[in-house]
Amino acid sequence: MIGDRFDAIVVGAGMAGNAAALSMAKRGMKVLQLERGEYSGSKNTQNAILNPEVLEGLIPDFRADAPLERRLVEQRFWMLDERSHVGLRYRFHHCNGKRPDRYLILRTRFDRWFSAKVREAGATVLCQTSVTELAQNRTGRVIGVRTDRQRDIIQADVVVIAEGVNKSLATRAGFCACPKPHEVALVVKQVHSLPRRIIEARLNLKRDEGVMIETTGTISRGMSGMGFIYVNKDCISLGIACLVSDLQRAGERPYGILERFKRHSSVLRLIEGSEPNDYSAHLIPEGGYNGKPRLFGEGWVLVGDAVQLNNVVRHEDSSLAIASGRIAAEAIFRVKSSGDPITPDCLSVYETMLNQFVAHSKKPFPALLHTRPENFRLTHAQLIAKAMENFARLEGTSDAKQDGPTSASFLSSCGWSWSVRDAFRRRLLR
Structure with missing residues (x-):
């Protein structure tokens, strides 16, 4: 590896890193991908919901051999108190065709399959290799990486940083701050x-x-x-x-x-x-796309979770990570194909393309997890469960006697203004 120079080095083999490496390798670029785990996905046991539309652009026939757990046909929502739950469910009417639009996946299985596609496309993939530093020249431009395997610099025209939400390499290099x-x-x-x-x-x-x-x-x-x-x-x-x-x-x-x-x-x-x-x-x-850090600089771009691409409502973090890796790869290839040097001005096309993608797709709703959690997750859950219990247990009492204690509890726990405001919101959502 010493003496080799690559068109691009991708740090990380998660969704964004695999998408970036695959997209560039399929375009004939010389790509090195570095992953610290034993294999891609070895350190990621999470589940995810996969939007096929994003992956089809990279692997049109992925359904033939991808490790898809199940097609998602139903989502259920439970509001829990200590002993019971009140729930609702939504069953998708468009889930029974030959090409379902959402799948459940296990990342440890899926990422390994995804990485195999990267290798098939011609990229060099090295696992059990930790990048210790982004190598910079005297002007601060990133010119490659150093790893725990060798002290010499592995050189590249651009480094794609796909190391996750911690973005420790980019933070140590001074390109962005640690997440709060x-x-x-x-x-x-x-x-x-x-x-x-x-x-x-x-x-x-x-x-x-x-x-x-x-x-x-x-x-x-x-x-x-x-x-x-x-x-x-x-x-x-x-x-x-x-x-x-x-x-x-x-x-x-x-x-x-x-x-x-x-x-x-x-x-x-x-x-x-x-x-x-x-x-x-x-x-x-969970910071939301509006709180995204700097996305590119002299010889580097940031992709995946580090970009704060997460839709907490639609659970599209994996699909959005794939999209960010693909878009970064397309932007890099566009710059290299033009013959222009990979400067920040040229790499700004990546942010432009990503903003267009986010604007076109469903936007994240990070405020959902930050709004009055003490009422939504404690008081309301307990009172809704109590109301359902009263509704189901009709022990010969009148409706007024059944409903009165529950209504009083809502008002005493939440206050008049909050209860009226919640009722008004529920009215608007009908």
């Missing part, structure tokens, strides 16, 4: 193995049908956070996600919250008799 606690959420999850037939019976699923369950309520102890359950082929993944700033403020242990979530009666019945496997934790961006 309120800009990232900590996700803690566990995988529970079960026979496929039991999973499908408990969730009322057929063949390759999949479901995702999102939960809110008392499980997060009033913090900005949610629980989730992904149904895979032969396992169920469940976990919680909370803003790091709230975890710090509350002094809560993430694994303690996860254990309480697992013991909730509504969750326990789904994983009863299962074999618990991997525990894992990772950070995800």
Whole structure:
């Protein structure tokens, strides 16, 4: 590797890194991809929802051999109190065709498959290799990287930084700041193995049908956070996600919250008799695209989670990461094809193209996790569950006697102004 020079070096082999490396390699560029894990996906056990439209642009026939867990046919939403839940579900009417528009995937399996496609396209992929430094010349231009394998610089015309939300390399180089606690959420999850037939019976699923369950309520102890359950082929993944700033403020242990979530009666019945496997934790961006850092500079571009591309409502973080890697690769190829030097002015086309993509797609809604969490996740969850209990338990009392205590509880807990405001919002959403 010493003495070799590459058109581009990609640091990281997640969704964004693989998309960037594959896109450039398919265009004939000489690409080196470096991944610190044993293989792509070895350090990523999270689930994701995949939007096929984004991947089809890179691998049109991906459905032929990609490790897709299930096609997502239904999303369920639960509001939990300590013992019960109130839920609703939405079943997609367009999920039964030959080309479903959303899939559930396990990243540890999918990323490894994705990386194989990068190799097939002609890129050089080195795993178990950590990039220790972005190498810069005297003017501050990035000219390559140094790794834990060799002290000499591996040179490239441009370095694509796809190292995740921490963006430690870019931070050490002074290109951007560390993410603040309120800009990232900590996700803690566990995988529970079960026979496929039991999973499908408990969730009322057929063949390759999949479901995702999102939960809110008392499980997060009033913090900005949610629980989730992904149904895979032969396992169920469940976990919680909370803003790091709230975890710090509350002094809560993430694994303690996860254990309480697992013991909730509504969750326990789904994983009863299962074999618990991997525990894992990772950070995800929650700052929103408007809070994105600097995206490019002298000889480098930033892609993936580091760009704060995360739609917390539609769960499109993986698809958005793929899009950012692909767009960065297209921008780099456009500059190199023109014969122009890779200067910041030329690389600015990347930000222009990415902004156009974000404007065209559904925009993220980061404020959802920051608005009055103490009411939405504690008071309202408890009172809605109580209202449903009163509704179902008609022990010979009149409607007024049933409804009166619940209405009074809402007013005493939330106040007149907040209750009226919530009621008005619900009216507008009808």
